[in-house]
Each structure stands twice: as structure tokens, then as C-alpha cells.
Amino acid sequence: MSGSTMDAVREGLVRGLARFLAPARLPDGFAPAFATAPRGAVFDLAANAAAAEAIAHPLLGGAEGALDLLLAVGAGGLAPRALGPARLTVEDESPRDFRVATPHHLFTGNLFRGEIRQHLHGQAGPPALLHGGNLVEFTFKGRRHCLDVEDAIVAAGIEPCEGGVRLFHESAVAGRGRFSRGAPQQVARLRYAYEIRADSPAVTVAISLTPLPGVTLDRVRVTTACDAMSPGDGVDYGTLLLGEGAEARRLPSPNGENVTVQDGPVPAFAVLQDRAPSRALSLRLRPLGPAPLLSVKASGPAEGRLHWLLARYAAERLEPGATLTAGEERILLRGLSSPLAVPRGAD
Structure with a gap:
């Protein structure tokens, strides 16, 4: 990096730090130091030491490398809060009260209830997303069935x-046949799997429905659902985006139950929070096949207040x-339309 470029970067860095200057009390008076927030009264000593060293000695290898890193990561206009190794930690492996942390999200929930709560780091209150609320539909020996997946979880x-x-x-x-008077018999095994990786904010959902030996099912539908999507306290979704690019349709989440908002396949769809773009939550979903997307349905108590999102896949x-x-691939973000293109492990 040339000397003139270093001077310009250092000057910009100093201007940015200036808004954090505040009087810090010393034994013999006050000194201007860097607070943890503008006009703040708390001073992180390690952060002040690092800032002072970087400004006073810009030609040190560490300082120049830090500037190079900032310029490289921020070249696209958006940068992560931190960079580090991509680590995933299973903090509690109990299926009824699990807790898994990645650099991007925190996952908690009860798998025996089919509930996976996805939180953004540093966000108090309700989860930003609740994976769950799934249904399975099929016809067995002439009788149509629509069942709650969570009510039948056995493993x-x-x-x-x-x-x-x-x-x-x-x-x-x-299920049971049209003319059967006995108890329902087991007809199939249904598995939901949610893959979470350390190096990606995406959650990959895989569903498989397999009839038991000797059983034939007709008009089969499996779903990927999100439930309780607008509990309030900073979490609410009001807009649907169906499709991609110029072909995408944007519409408010409808008022009513099981309203079909998309009939037939679509390459991707999304739900958005009606907030300032820099703070808005978004969930972007992409069908991965091989079963085709049949429809997308939405439910809510009022227009612009989504409660239940249901994608149906068919055979x-x-x-x-x-x-x-x-x-299905699901990506939950805040203030972004796509994940940041940064080294793995970015938070």
C-alpha cells in the first residue's frame, strides 16, 4: 500500500474514531479517550490501546495488515462485524431441549414437537424464525387424510x-381406508432433516416420505412450514416475494387461512419484514427438488401480518x-438480500 493511500486511510480512520471521543476521568483530571459508544462513559482499555497503536504506528505490520483487511472486506460496501474460524457448537444435544450455535445463528427447540427456533445473535425476545407447523396429505384406499406431522413424531x-x-x-x-371401521394403521414413515453448517447461514431442509411394504398412497403432499411468524417484539413479516428478478411478484401477506399465494412451481420465494432495509428481517427459500413445488399458502389474522407459511411438494x-x-434451502438474514461474500466464519 502506498504512503499516500496509507495517509488517506489513516485520516479516515481517525475521523471515524473521533465520534467516540469522550472525557475519561484520570487521577489528576480528564483525558480524551475512545468510549465504547458515541458520547459514552465506558472505556475499553484494550480497544483504546489497539486504536492508539494503530494510529500512532501505521507502518507496523499488524496495523497495515488490519487496514488491508478492512479495505478488502469492505470493498463491496457491506462488511461483517467480525471474522474468525467457522465453528459450530452443540451446547445441548437433548432432542427435547437442544441448543446449537453457529457464527451466524443460534438454534434451540424441541425436536419431538417438531419445533426449531432460529435466533439472530444478540437479539432478545422471540426467535426470528420458527421452523415447524408441517402437514402431510395423502389418500389411502379411497380416504383422504391431512395430518399434523408433529402429532406423530416417534424419533x-x-x-x-x-x-x-x-x-x-x-x-x-x-391412516385407514374409506370403509374401514377399525383403528388407523401405520402406512408410511416421514422424516424431516435440517442441516446446519458452520460456514454458511443457510439451513437445508430434506423431507422423505416412504410407504410401508404393501402400501400404496395417492395424491401425496408433504410440506415445509414456518409457524408463529409475527409474534411481535421486533419479529413480524408482512410482505411476500414470489419468484426472482424481473419476474418476481411482490404482495402483502393476506388476511385469512390457507390462502394460496403461489400456484405451481417457482424458483424461489421470500418473506420480508416491513422495516427500514438496514434492519429488516428476510427469509429466502429455494426449492431443491426432486419433488416439484405444488403451491405456497399463507395464513394471517390481518393483511401484512403473516402467521403461517406453507410450501407443498407433491407426488x-x-x-x-x-x-x-x-x-429446500432457507436463508434468514437481517438488513441484507443475500449473505455477505466474506471468508468462512464471518459473523
Whole structure:
């Protein structure tokens, strides 16, 4: 980096730090120092030492490297708060009260209830997203069924996968024929798996529905759902974005139950918070196949207040030995339309 460039960067750095200057009390008076916030009264000694060293000795290798890093990471106009190794920590592996932390999010919940709560770091109050509220639909021997997935969960856990962990729950799906008077019989096994990685903010959802031996299911529908999406206290979603680019449709979340907002496949869709762009939450979803997206439905108590989002994936018939498989990528962000292009481990 040339001397003139270093001088310009150092001058800009000093101007940025100037708004943090505040009088710090000393034994014999006051001295201008850098507070942790503009016009603040708390002074981090290590931060002050680092700032003073960087400004006073800009040609030190560490200082010049730090400036190079800031320029490189901020070249696109947006930068992460911190950079570090991409680590994922399973803080509690109990399926009924798990806790998993990544550089991007904190995940908690109860897998035996089919609930995965996704929080942004440093955000108090309700989760920014609740994965759950799924349904399964099928016809068995002439009788149509629509069942809550969570009511039939019989197994759940956390298992390792490449670069992270996989949260899963499995349901024993039961049904009976049109003229049956007996108790429902088990007809299929349904598995939901949520892959969480240390080096990406994306959550990858994989669903598989497999009929039991000798069972044929017709008009099969599995869902990927998000529930309780607008609990308040800083978490609310009011706008739907269906499609990508110039073809995307933007509309307010509807008032009503199970309103079809998208009929047929779409490459991607999203739900957005109606806030200033720099603070708005967004959830961006992309179907991964192989089962086709049949529709997207939304429910809410009022227009612009989304409560339940439901994507439905379909197969017209599942013979014995066949499996319906569907996948979806979900990316939860605040103040961004896509993840930052920075080294892995950025927070």
C-alpha cells in the first residue's frame, strides 16, 4: 500500500474514531479517550490501546495488515462485524431441549414437537424464525387424510454431517381406508432433516416420505412450514416475494387461512419484514427438488401480518418401495438480500 493511500486511510480512520471521543476521568483530571459508544462513559482499555497503536504506528505490520483487511472486506460496501474460524457448537444435544450455535445463528427447540427456533445473535425476545407447523396429505384406499406431522413424531435427534450437524425428527404416519371401521394403521414413515453448517447461514431442509411394504398412497403432499411468524417484539413479516428478478411478484401477506399465494412451481420465494432495509428481517427459500413445488399458502389474522407459511411438494402416487423426496434451502438474514461474500466464519 502506498504512503499516500496509507495517509488517506489513516485520516479516515481517525475521523471515524473521533465520534467516540469522550472525557475519561484520570487521577489528576480528564483525558480524551475512545468510549465504547458515541458520547459514552465506558472505556475499553484494550480497544483504546489497539486504536492508539494503530494510529500512532501505521507502518507496523499488524496495523497495515488490519487496514488491508478492512479495505478488502469492505470493498463491496457491506462488511461483517467480525471474522474468525467457522465453528459450530452443540451446547445441548437433548432432542427435547437442544441448543446449537453457529457464527451466524443460534438454534434451540424441541425436536419431538417438531419445533426449531432460529435466533439472530444478540437479539432478545422471540426467535426470528420458527421452523415447524408441517402437514402431510395423502389418500389411502379411497380416504383422504391431512395430518399434523408433529402429532406423530416417534424419533428425533442430532447427528453429525459434513461441516455441521443434522437435526431430524421422524413420524409414523397412520391412516385407514374409506370403509374401514377399525383403528388407523401405520402406512408410511416421514422424516424431516435440517442441516446446519458452520460456514454458511443457510439451513437445508430434506423431507422423505416412504410407504410401508404393501402400501400404496395417492395424491401425496408433504410440506415445509414456518409457524408463529409475527409474534411481535421486533419479529413480524408482512410482505411476500414470489419468484426472482424481473419476474418476481411482490404482495402483502393476506388476511385469512390457507390462502394460496403461489400456484405451481417457482424458483424461489421470500418473506420480508416491513422495516427500514438496514434492519429488516428476510427469509429466502429455494426449492431443491426432486419433488416439484405444488403451491405456497399463507395464513394471517390481518393483511401484512403473516402467521403461517406453507410450501407443498407433491407426488400423484407412491407405490410400495417408492419414496417422495423434497428439499429446500432457507436463508434468514437481517438488513441484507443475500449473505455477505466474506471468508468462512464471518459473523
